[in-house]
Structures are given as structure tokens and as C-alpha cells.
Amino acid sequence: MTIVTGKIEPMGTMAAEHGLIEIDRVRKSFGAHAAIDDVSLALGEGHFVTLLGPSGCGKTTLLRMIGGLETPDSGSIRIAGTPVASFSPIDRPTRMVFQSYALFPHMTVEKNVAYGLQRRRMPDAEIKTKVAAQLEVVGLSEKAKSYPSELSGGQQQRVALARALVTKPRVLLLDEPLAALDLKLRQRMQAELKSLQRSAAITFVYVTHDQHEALGLSDRVVVMEKGRVAQRGTPAEIYHRPANRYVAEFVGDISVLDGTVRGTADGGARIETAAGLFMASGPAVRPGDKVHAIIRPESVRVASGDDGTGANRLRATVGSATFRGADMLVEFRGPADIRIQTSIASTAPEAAAITPGHTVTLELPATALWIIPADRNANASESSL
Ligand code: ATP
Numbered sequence: 001m002t003i004v005t006g007k008i009e010p011m012g013t014m015a016a017e018h019g020l021i022e023i024d025r026v027r028k029s030f031g032a033h034a035a036i037d038d039v040s041l042a043l044g045e046g047h048f049v050t051l052l053g054p055s056g057c058g059k060t061t062l063l064r065m066i067g068g069l070e071t072p073d074s075g076s077i078r079i080a081g082t083p084v085a086s087f088s089p090i091d092r093p094t095r096m097v098f099q100s101y102a103l104f105p106h107m108t109v110e111k112n113v114a115y116g117l118q119r120r121r122m123p124d125a126e127i128k129t130k131v132a133a134q135l136e137v138v139g140l141s142e143k144a145k146s147y148p149s150e151l152s153g154g155q156q157q158r159v160a161l162a163r164a165l166v167t168k169p170r171v172l173l174l175d176e177p178l179a180a181l182d183l184k185l186r187q188r189m190q191a192e193l194k195s196l197q198r199s200a201a202i203t204f205v206y207v208t209h210d211q212h213e214a215l216g217l218s219d220r221v222v223v224m225e226k227g228r229v230a231q232r233g234t235p236a237e238i239y240h241r242p243a244n245r246y247v248a249e250f251v252g253d254i255s256v257l258d259g260t261v262r263g264t265a266d267g268g269a270r271i272e273t274a275a276g277l278f279m280a281s282g283p284a285v286r287p288g289d290k291v292h293a294i295i296r297p298e299s300v301r302v303a304s305g306d307d308g309t310g311a312n313r314l315r316a317t318v319g320s321a322t323f324r325g326a327d328m329l330v331e332f333r334g335p336a337d338i339r340i341q342t343s344i345a346s347t348a349p350e351a352a353a354i355t356p357g358h359t360v361t362l363e364l365p366a367t368a369l370w371i372i373p374a375d376r377n378a379n380a381s382e383s384s385l
Pocket of ligand 1: 030033034035053054055056057058059060061062209
């Protein structure tokens with residue numbers, strides 16, 4: 001039997017990039033609780049980096065330490081080679097944008113934006129030019145004389161961005177900046193943020209618990225779990241080659257085939273599961289290893305024929321179907337009660353036949369069946385991106 005695989009590079013071999021921000025063995029506890037537990041990361045210059053994870057995993061604490069607003073108990077954080085702790089507040093190469101905007105309510109938009117430049121004692125004429133240019137960039141020139149209370153949430157967040165960007169920081173730290181906005185506005189602001197980051201060529205470190213936001217915006221994603229780094233990589237690496245089950249489940253829907261490795265080849269393995277033998281791709285494993293083979297719903301295909309035999313195929317019955325607008329998320333039940341999720345475009349011809357109890361043949365391509373060793377430790381202690 002031959003193994004069909006795409007080109008899979010071993011995990012963790014992404015070329016180390018020059019780290020503008022170097023976080024080395026940082027720990028931070030509040031009382032007995034370790035909010036950040038031995039994190040090492042190098043964040044590359046000019047990247048849009050997202051810290052992604054559930055509530056309480058330590059994203060904000062790490063962001064605040066990068067910004068010098070919180071001090072590590074041990075370890076060090078350097079920006080462009082200089083320890084964060086040695087910058088005075090006014091000289092810090094970082095600025096922070098919060099979910100709550102944190103604008104001065106008694107100041108007009110232009111005064112809010114001018115504030116940081118005035119603190120630097122910049123000449124008035126220069127401040128005026130820079131503020132006008134920055135308001136133009138965020139599309140708020142006409143609101144220069146307005147007060148924050150006269151603006152919508154999205155406009156207030158743009159003022160907060162303008163206020164942070166006008167001082168030309170090397171690093172902009174953003175703590176769930178769009179969380180207070182409704183879905184449509186959030187999507188628009190996401191696109192604006194991305195283009196702002198590109199045009200300003202500033203390193204953004206962005207905190208969110210929203211995986212869609214993280215995958216859509218970022219050049220690099222750091223997935224966090226309980227104060228540690230679970231995985232870091234490009235959005236595609238995190239999504240298609242998760243290092244462990246925690247990451248796989250956090251960034252999207254998955255189906256899992258539990259099995260034992262029966263044979264290996266370059267970039268893949270043959271796995272025996274309760275639903276039969278499957279070829280899968282992934283990191284190096286050995287015969288006898290227990291593994292999870294995971295697959296995303298969009299990679300599962302409903303075969304046109306009824307033949308359930310053959311490589312990477314199984315017979316399964318529709319359990320439930322959830323209409324999601326553009327597609328349907330369908331849960332199939334296979335042999336040994338294995339559950340496989342598929343997404344089927346609402347407009348696809350086979351969509352009409354997807355009714356509970358209907359039996360089909362599913363194809364799980366080897367290139368999309370990704371192996372995770374069952375005993376893989378969730379945390380990677382050192383990461384460079
Ligand atoms: P969220 O998305 O809810 O903001 P987070 O991932 O940003 O969560 P942090 O705010 O960094 O998480 O908090 C990490 C842990 O540290 C949590 O358990 C939190 O309760 C705790 N923590 C954070 N700041 C403090 C503080 N000032 N005092 C005590 N505990 C704190």
C-alpha cells in the first residue's frame with residue numbers, strides 16, 4: 001500500500017526569525033496561581049502576532065509584561081535587545097490599545113490623539129500636522145473636534161488606534177480591541193487593522209480568544225494554554241498541523257480517529273482504527289504508537305458511489321445536520337460509533353440527500369488526516385516566530 005501525502009515539513013522547523021521581542025523563560029504568578037509559566041518566545045519585527053487562548057490562559061498578563069505594565073517574577077523580556085524594564089514610560093517602544101478604548105472623555109478627538117506627542121514636548125505645528133495625518137489614516141478627519149461620547153464604538157476604537165500609532169511605536173499591543181463591537185463592525189475593523197499594520201509596518205501583538213480573528217488577521221499565532229505556549233506558527237500550520245489535541249480543538253471543529261500505527265513512510269503512517277486502516281500524514285511516529293488522527297470537516301468528502309471499501313473510506317450514517325447559511329455541518333456515525341463531521345456547501349447537489357438516517361461512503365484523504373501522538377505533551381517550552 002502506498003502512502004499518499006502532500007508535502008509535509010516536520011513541525012517546529014519553521015526558520016527562526018530575528019526576534020524584535022525576545023521573551024526568555026518568563027514566569028509570573030498571582031498568589032499561588034502561575035499566570036505565565038516558563039514562556040520563551042521570539043516575535044519577529046513587522047509581524048502581526050496573535051496570542052490566542054481561552055479566558056484565563058495568561059494572554060493579557062504576557063501582553064502587559066511586554067508593555068512594561070507588569071513585571072515578570074523571573075526571566076527577561078527584551079525589545080530590540082534592551083530589557084523592557086530599563087525603558088522609562090515615555091521612551092518605551094510599545095503602545096497599548098484596550099478593549100475599553102480608554103480615551104480621555106473631556107478631550108476632543110484631536111486632543112486625545114495629540115496627547116502623547118505633547119508629552120514628548122513636540123512643537124505645536126508638528127503635532128498639528130501629525131495628528132491631522134493620523135486622523136486621515138483612520139478615516140476620522142471630520143470628527144477631529146468631536147468628543148468621544150459623540151462617536152460610535154468603532155470610531156472610538158479608531159481614535160484609540162490613532163492615539164497609539166501617532167507616536168510611531170515599534171510595537172503596538174492590542175488587548176481584545178474589537179471585543180466590544182458588533183459582528184459586522186468587528187469584521188470591518190479587522191480588515192482595517194490588518195491594512196493599518198501593513199502600511200505602518202509596525203509589529204502588532206494582538207490578544208484574542210476568537211480563533212477566526214486570530215487565523216484571519218495574523219502572520220503568526222501563539223496558542224496558549226494555562227500560562228504556557230501550546231503551539232506557535234503561521235495560521236495554516238496551527239490549523240492544518242496542530243501539535244496536539246488541545247490546539248486542534250481550540251482552532252476549529254475536528255473529527256478524531258483513535259488508532260495504532262501499523263506502518264510508516266516518509267511524512268505519513270498507516271493507522272489501524274475501529275473503522276479500518278487509514279493512511280495519514282504527520283510528524284514521525286513508530287509502529288505500535290497510539291495516535292489520534294484528526295480531520296477538519298471541510299476535508300471530508302461524501303463519495304459519489306456507494307462502495308464503502310477501499311483506502312481511507314468508510315460507511316457512515318447521517319446523525320445530525322446543522323444549517324449554517326453557506327454550509328451545513330453534518331455529523332455522521334461510522335463503525336464503532338466513530339463520529340465524523342463534514343461541512344457540505346448548502347448549494348451542493350448532495351446537500352438535499354443529507355437527512356438523518358441516510359447512509360453514505362465518506363472519503364478521508366490521507367493528506368488531510370493529521371497524526372497527533374496520543375501522549376504528546378501539550379506545551380512547547382521554547383518558540384521562535
Ligand atoms: P481573559 O481573556 O479572560 O482576559 P487572559 O488569557 O488574558 O484572560 P489573564 O488576564 O492574563 O488571562 O489572567 C491569567 C490568570 O491570572 C487568570 O487566572 C487571572 O485570574 C489571573 N490574574 C491576572 N491578573 C491578575 C491580578 N492582577 N491579580 C490576581 N490574579 C490575576
